[in-house]
Amino acid sequence: MSKADAFTQAGKTAVLQNIQGTIQFLQKFPPFNQMENAHLAYLVEQCQLRFYATGESIIKPSEGPVEHFYIVKQGRVVGERPHAVKSGTETTFEITTGECFPLAALLGERATRTEHLAAEDTFCLQLNKLAFIKLFALSNTFRDFALRGVSSLLDQVNQQVQQRAVETLGMQYSLNTRLGELAMRHPVTCSHDTPLRAAVKLMHDQQVGSIVIVDERKTPLGIFTLRDLRQVVADGVEDLGLPIEQRMTQSPFFLSPDATAFDAAIAMTERHIAHVCLVKDKRLCGVVSERDLFSLQRVDLVHLARTIRTAPRIESLVNLRGEIVQLVDRMLAHGASSTQITQIITLLNDHTVSRVIELTLAEKGDPGIAFTWLCFGSEGRREQTLLTDQDNGILFEARDAAHAAEIRGKLLPLAQQINQSLAQCGFTLCKGNIMAGNPDLCLSRAEWSRRFSAFIREATPENLLASTIYFDLRVVWGNEQGADQLRQEILDQIADNRLFQRMMAENALRHQPPVGRFRDFVLARKGGEKATLDLKVQGLTPFVDGARLLALSNGIEASNTLERFRQLVAKGVIEPLDGAAYEEAYHFIQQTRMQQHQMQSRQNQPYSNRVDPDILNHLDRRILRESLRQAQRLQSSLTLRYQL
Numbered sequence: 001m002s003k004a005d006a007f008t009q010a011g012k013t014a015v016l017q018n019i020q021g022t023i024q025f026l027q028k029f030p031p032f033n034q035m036e037n038a039h040l041a042y043l044v045e046q047c048q049l050r051f052y053a054t055g056e057s058i059i060k061p062s063e064g065p066v067e068h069f070y071i072v073k074q075g076r077v078v079g080e081r082p083h084a085v086k087s088g089t090e091t092t093f094e095i096t097t098g099e100c101f102p103l104a105a106l107l108g109e110r111a112t113r114t115e116h117l118a119a120e121d122t123f124c125l126q127l128n129k130l131a132f133i134k135l136f137a138l139s140n141t142f143r144d145f146a147l148r149g150v151s152s153l154l155d156q157v158n159q160q161v162q163q164r165a166v167e168t169l170g171m172q173y174s175l176n177t178r179l180g181e182l183a184m185r186h187p188v189t190c191s192h193d194t195p196l197r198a199a200v201k202l203m204h205d206q207q208v209g210s211i212v213i214v215d216e217r218k219t220p221l222g223i224f225t226l227r228d229l230r231q232v233v234a235d236g237v238e239d240l241g242l243p244i245e246q247r248m249t250q251s252p253f254f255l256s257p258d259a260t261a262f263d264a265a266i267a268m269t270e271r272h273i274a275h276v277c278l279v280k281d282k283r284l285c286g287v288v289s290e291r292d293l294f295s296l297q298r299v300d301l302v303h304l305a306r307t308i309r310t311a312p313r314i315e316s317l318v319n320l321r322g323e324i325v326q327l328v329d330r331m332l333a334h335g336a337s338s339t340q341i342t343q344i345i346t347l348l349n350d351h352t353v354s355r356v357i358e359l360t361l362a363e364k365g366d367p368g369i370a371f372t373w374l375c376f377g378s379e380g381r382r383e384q385t386l387l388t389d390q391d392n393g394i395l396f397e398a399r400d401a402a403h404a405a406e407i408r409g410k411l412l413p414l415a416q417q418i419n420q421s422l423a424q425c426g427f428t429l430c431k432g433n434i435m436a437g438n439p440d441l442c443l444s445r446a447e448w449s450r451r452f453s454a455f456i457r458e459a460t461p462e463n464l465l466a467s468t469i470y471f472d473l474r475v476v477w478g479n480e481q482g483a484d485q486l487r488q489e490i491l492d493q494i495a496d497n498r499l500f501q502r503m504m505a506e507n508a509l510r511h512q513p514p515v516g517r518f519r520d521f522v523l524a525r526k527g528g529e530k531a532t533l534d535l536k537v538q539g540l541t542p543f544v545d546g547a548r549l550l551a552l553s554n555g556i557e558a559s560n561t562l563e564r565f566r567q568l569v570a571k572g573v574i575e576p577l578d579g580a581a582y583e584e585a586y587h588f589i590q591q592t593r594m595q596q597h598q599m600q601s602r603q604n605q606p607y608s609n610r611v612d613p614d615i616l617n618h619l620d621r622r623i624l625r626e627s628l629r630q631a632q633r634l635q636s637s638l639t640l641r642y643q644l
Contacts, residue, residue, distance in 0.1 A: 019044050022125070025073065029098030030619050031145035041138040045225045046131035049073070052118035059102065060115040062639070067106040068131040072097050075122025079114040091631055094515075099622065103146050106132060111275035143520070179264055180257030182293065183278055184285030189214045192221055196247060199224060200529055209289055210275045214246050218283040222248030225275055254279040256490060257286060262340055266290055269305040269347055301327065301344065313422050314359055317352055321426045323385060324348055325601050327504070328594070339562060340589035346382040350426070353392075354477045356421045357474035364417060367410045372478035373395040373418075376434065380472035380543070381559050384588075386597045386607060391469060392420060393441035395448055395482050404444040411442055422561045434469065445482045456493045461502045468507065471548060494552045501553045505642035508545035510634050513628040514538045535596070536609040539589040539624075541632040543582060546638055561586060576636075582634055585627035592616075592624060 022044045026032035032040060036460055050070075052058055058077060059066060070077075077095040084373045093114075101368050106129065107114045138241070188206045190199050202228075203211050213222040224244055232247055254277040255263055269288060278286035290302050303325055349627050357373060358603045371623055377391040378384050394415055398404035416437035423429050436442055443451065455467040462524070471490065475483045494500060514533040520580050547564040550556075555569045560596065567578035597607050613621055638644070 013123065022047070022073075024070070028096075030622075031141050034141045036141075038133065039142065039441070042138065043126075043127065043131075043135055043142075047071075047125040047127050048133075050124050050126045052122045052124065054118055054120050056118045058111050058116040058118060058124070061111045061113060062112050062206055063108055064412070066102055066112060067129050069100075069106055069127040069471045070116075071100045071125040071127075073123040073125055075124075076119040077101065077116050077122060077124075078119045080117055081114045090236065091607075094625075107146060142372035165188065170514070177278070178257065178263045179255060179259050179288050181259065182261065183185070183257070183288050185282055187212055187277075187287040189218070189284065190244060191215075192245040192248075195241045195243050196237075199244045199270065200229060200240075201277055208287075209291070210287060211244075212252070212277060212284055212287060213244055214284055220252055220254060220277050220279060220284050221245070223275060227274070236347045238296060252277050256280060261293055262336065264293055264299045266343065266347065268293070268302045269344075269351075272306065272309065276461065292588065296612045301549050305348060305351050309355055311355050314356065315422060317359075317425050319354060321352070327600075328386065328598060332625070336589055338594050341589065341594060342383050342385060345388075346379060346384045349379065349384055349388070349594075350476050352424065352425055352427075356418055356425065357477050360414060360418050360421060364414055369396060369407055369410060371411060371480060372480070372482055373436065374473050374474045374475055374483060375476050378445045378472075379476075380469075380474040381561055382474070383561060383591075385594055386601065388426075390422055390430045391434045392419075392476075393438075393443070393448075394432075394434045394472075395435045395478075395486070396444055397482060398444035398446070403445060407444070408439060408442050412437060412439060415442055432466075445486060449488055452486070452490050453493060453591070456497055456500050459500050461503065464503055464507050465510075468504075468545070468548070470553060474559055491552065491555050491557065495555055501549065502547075502642045502644070504549045505638045505644060506553070508542070508549050508638055509515055509644065511545070512635070513538055513542055513543045513631040515625060515628045515632060532610040532612050534610050535589055535593040539631065540586065540593070540629060543586045543589075544635045547582075550637065578633070578637075581630050585630035588623050588627045592620065 019041070022368050023037075023040055026040060032043075035043075052075075058070065059068075060542050068448045070094055074097060076097075078094040079095075095116075101116060102112045136146060188202060188208050188210070189212045190202060192215070194213075199211050203209070203224075210223055210225040213224065214220055216338070222245065223538065224247060228247060228249060237247075252275075253267060253269065253271060253273060257278045257280055259278075274290040276289065277284060288527055293302070304320070304327060308317065308320055311320065327348075328341055329344070331344065336344075353373065372395040374380075374393045374395055376390060376393065378388065378549075379391060382417050394411055396404075396407055396411065399406055417433075419429065419435045419437040429435065434441065450472070455463065455470070473483060473487065544561050547568070550573055551558060551564040554568065554571055554573050556564060557570070558564050558567055565574070565582050565586075566581045568574045569576050574582075592611065593609060596609075596611055600607055613624065616624065
């Protein structure tokens with residue numbers, strides 16, 4: 001027997017002598033904790049135990065297609081590759097106890113792209129390729145994990161979050177339910193010349209709140225609802241024989257039956273409607289009402305949004321804000337992702353801001369000047385959580401500098417009152433005074449244009465740091481035309497300024513993800529507190545800054561981070577696999593942050609973005625570490641792209 005064969009035999013014997021202990025070990029870690037016992041037993045029986053001394057190579061690219069699958073039983077493995085810019089190597093990832101490798105290379109029947117080295121004395125369970133293929137065929141859980149990696153782990157986390165929330169609330173209903181499944185009955189319809197009286201009688205007989213007006217091909221022409229009926233009565237219409245087309249709402253909003261309950265909720269909230277038509281191949285196939293959407297669940301998003309938009313006083317808005325925390329709890333219970341929840345929080349915040357502006361104009365008197373209320377930062381990106389402050393400004397049109405100064409004098413008292421009222425509603429006053437009540441942020445379009453030109457033309461590390469937030473601008477209230485023109489000017493100027501792009505790239509590298517080479521997380525103490533990491537600054541900001549830089553440099557107008565990544569993939573600026581990995585990582589860090597805010601809210605603690613990794617379970621820690629590694633990868637790609 002050769003020396004290699006003797007080692008193999010010894011490795012197999014070591015596993016076989018402790019099959020039960022090895023199974024128990026694996027059951028602590030995903031995806032093995034989800035696998036059937038028989039499949040897990042097969043895995044263990046086919047494994048051998050291998051030892052690698054510190055610095056020893058386990059697999060490397062020069063060895064050709066990978067022949068084994070590895071699970072770290074004890075120790076730590078790092079991935080090393082030649083540095084793209086500097087001499088030497090760089091660590092691209094770290095694998096610790098309970099984790100496995102190299103899935104992508106095995107599935108692709110290729111060599112690894114990275115050398116895997118033992119970072120310390122390490123024991124691995126080794127599975128040969130044939131046994132891996134058989135296990136892949138036997139176990140759906142293992143196959144799903146192998147094909148989808150971290151994304152399938154994220155699914156597990158989401159399921160855990162949802163389950164916990166469900167247990168709390170005693171209900172199970174998914175916001176990802178297809179609308180086609182909600183619209184169980186045939187829609188009530190009529191033709192355009194049906195008399196109003198006949199249409200209302202049909203609604204009454206069928207006990208529905210709407211009737212859809214269709215042509216002979218069943219294409220929706222309009223919709224008539226109980227709200228429209230109330231308007232008919234209020235207008236004193238006496239002739240109920242007139243055709244329904246004269247009182248219907250034309251070109252009703254519609255979605256595909258494959259759209260989700262979440263899509264319908266967002267649409268109803270944004271458009272202040274209570275019914276959504278379902279259309280496939282231009283034919284009406286159903287109607288989903290607010291009642292359909294929310295009778296099965298207590299996520300009363302549409303009702304809350306409507307109550308905010310019609311609040312009679314600022315005090316009413318203050319009271320309503322407390323309901324958003326409860327809403328977020330309920331949304332988690334119904335399977336909403338962190339991305340969906342931040343979208344909803346931002347939407348409700350937009351409604352609150354709009355109503356505060358309207359109430360302030362009613363109280364102070366409308367100055368008769370058209371203006372646009374801008375938001376920046378997380379609100380501009382539609383990424384707000386429960387912890388938010390104000391980042392806003394005003395844009396208006398003016399003939400010249402003197403005219404701008406005159407308008408500013410009239411708008412500033414109004415803006416300052418709006419800022420104070422928003423603070424009452426829970427939007428903390430900005431410590432840096434990035435608020436519309438600041439004269440420097442209540443500007444004509446020409447003044448805003450000059451300000452952005454100065455940011456781009458005279459970029460210094462200091463003013464770049466201060467200006468970054470403004471590049472995520474979005475209109476919350478008022479005419480959007482001026483802001484659209486401003487945004488296009490910004491994109492045109494940045495596209496032509498490589499020096500500014502490079503400085504933005506340097507700025508995007510200032511917050512390093514807290515993952516070290518020789519340990520899980522790099523933590524920092526704040527005062528006498530336990531060492532923690534900042535999920536927002538160290539976790540999310542690298543993605544936000546990286547996506548902003550690449551989007552602005554490539555003419556992409558979107559301000560939302562995930563949408564920026566999607567459009568960057570579509571334009572071929574970043575690889576699809578990288579884009580998906582960045583999205584998943586960003587999503588998980590945001591989800592972890594929001595769960596923490598929810599917990600802090602329930603315990604009446606102040607919101608904090610700092611988390612102690614020790615309080616997370618193994619799965620959450622693992623995915624958080626991998627997510628932060630993705631932030632490192634994004635920063636490395638910027639270093640290479642801009643030769644930093």
